[in-house]
């Protein structure tokens with residue numbers, strides 16, 4: 001399973017108390033990785049569940065009651081020449097601080113974020129909870145490659161009144177993941193649901209944004225699609241995002257278009273990296289409004305982007321019963337090139353000329 005919850009044993013925990021952030025690394029129950037692999041599924045699953053339990057955390061809190069929380073998602077990628085590297089964690093650190101500010105929380109310092117993320121991966125790696133590079137991944141452009149997923153998130157302190165969190169916790173957990181989307185067709189449908197509204201929280205990685213995402217994605221899956229696409233809340237005309245990823249259209253004219261940032265679009269780090277890499281290749285990239293009609297009529301290729309999604313082609317897009325198929329349902333040349341470039345940099349197959357990787361082990 002792509003997102004099975006098998007957290008590595010070492011977890012980072014911090015809390016903002018008396019004006020400063022406390023810090024601790026918790027060692028949750030574990031054996032050696034090979035001992036765990038030899039356990040029965042039932043016993044292993046009990047052990048893994050125990051790693052996800054924290055008896056000293058308040059159950060009734062501003063997150064469990066009112067959804068006040070935010071998170072980040074980044075990856076430590078096994079490198080071709082050994083070790084692990086994290087892709088652009090400084091960008092996640094900055095976005096995490098922005099998300100916390102957007103939720104009226106004290107901001108977690110960016111330097112602490114970077115140290116917590118790298119140290120958590122490093123400490124788990126030392127215990128043998130890590131991944132090694134597999135040259136077979138190169139055969140399908142890392143479509144089936146594994147990585148250590150890093151999930152920093154906030155948790156509200158105990159409280160029952162509707163209130164902001166002034167003493168939030170910050171956790172960092174890690175878990176191995178494989179590819180998020182399956183290879184093959186990825187047909188998408190335009191959803192009626194509205195992910196983000198002007199003056200809302202669409203521009204930060206707030207947990208509450210994911211309620212609509214989960215509902216819309218589940219509707220799309222039930223209707224036989226792999227993904228859903230959101231339109232803007234006001235005019236119901238312009239494309240905004242995929243279910244939890246940004247979206248790109250490579251037009252017949254050779255222009256690469258992605259919706260411009262505003263307060264309803266999440267500024268993806270993969271999105272920003274693709275824009276930069278495409279411009280380096282001499283592609284005309286526009287961050288602008290793109291209507292559903294223009295996308296369906298003019299796009300030659302379409303793909304979604306994100307840490308989990310990577311660069312995933314959408315083979316078709318359906319709106320109100322009308323379907324536009326991209327590149328005859330095949331992965332387009334431009335999409336494949338972008339995917340190979342970004343994955344190649346991430347896994348150390350291509351040179352990291354921009355200094356995007358932070359090597360940790």
Ligand SMILES: *Cc1c(COP(=O)(O)O)cnc(C)c1O
Pocket residue numbers: 073205241243244245246266267268269270271305306307308
């Ligand atoms: C996290 C996220 C993305 C992708 O951001 P990356 O930094 O590329 O992982 C896109 N859209 C939404 C709504 C997200 O939450």
